[in-house]
């Protein structure tokens with residue numbers, strides 16, 4: 001993947017929350033390069049700074065220090081039009097789907113907003129077909145759901161609705177923060193397959209955030225291993241799994257015996 005173009009680069013990203021005794025350094029000089037079409041997993045235990053990093057990349061949180069470059073230029077999010085342009089390209093799915101939707105908007109409006117965000121002028125028929133197609137992609141039936149509020153859907157349906165929105169928006173980069181946390185193992189592999197299909201069809205870059213190093217290995221080209229606000233190891237997924245350098249990474253891998261058995265790497 002290193003031969004493809006660098007899309008997002010983070011240099012010495014630091015994030016400190018609070019002051020004095022309540023100070024938490026959530027990220028401590030983190031560096032990264034994500035390439036076009038690459039699937040990157042960020043793996044680390046709870047509290048290691050994964051969601052903080054995702055929010056900084058999204059521009060939802062301001063870094064305390066460091067710079068982010070997008071397509072080789074400093075990322076600017078100072079005004080409405082800069083933010084709009086950036087968010088056209090970069091979308092996220094967060095751990096908690098409840099926080100990702102406006103609960104007062106019905107499914108139809110949530111999907112129509114995707115058409116509006118892209119500035120597309122479509123007839124009512126064309127809009128209907130686009131929304132239906134997106135729902136079909138994630139195995140939801142638009143006719144059954146369009147008139148419902150998000151809180152009337154199951155956790156798994158909500159997560160699939162989030163992917164339907166990604167299907168409609170086709171961003172260049174998707175940050176998926178534990179997108180399978182609310183679904184069973186069967187739906188989990190379906191959701192992962194949907195994301196991989198989106199990558200294959202749109203050359204989308206996917207930044208996948210998880211505790212699960214086995215899952216990360218299964219889906220990604222590149223791994224970033226985080227511990228206590230630091231990236232302690234990064235590189236090609238297979239190289240890290242076969243030859244982890246850091247003690248913490250070795251421990252993570254040792255805790256997942258199935259990596260060795262199921263993928264025949266031992």
Ligand SMILES: Nc1ncnc2c1ncn2[C@@H]1O[C@H](COP(=O)(O)OP(=O)(O)OP(=O)(O)O)[C@@H](O)[C@H]1O
Pocket residue numbers: 017018024025026044045046047048049050051052053211
């Ligand atoms: N808004 C905030 N205010 C203060 N501290 C915060 C805030 N958000 C995160 N933190 C702290 O920053 C650290 C990193 O949190 P973060 O949510 O990034 O971890 P994470 O790796 O996503 O964990 P998890 O796997 O549990 O989701 C934690 O110590 C957390 O308590």
Ligand SMILES: [Mg+2]
Pocket residue numbers: 050051052095177
């Ligand atoms: Mg998190």
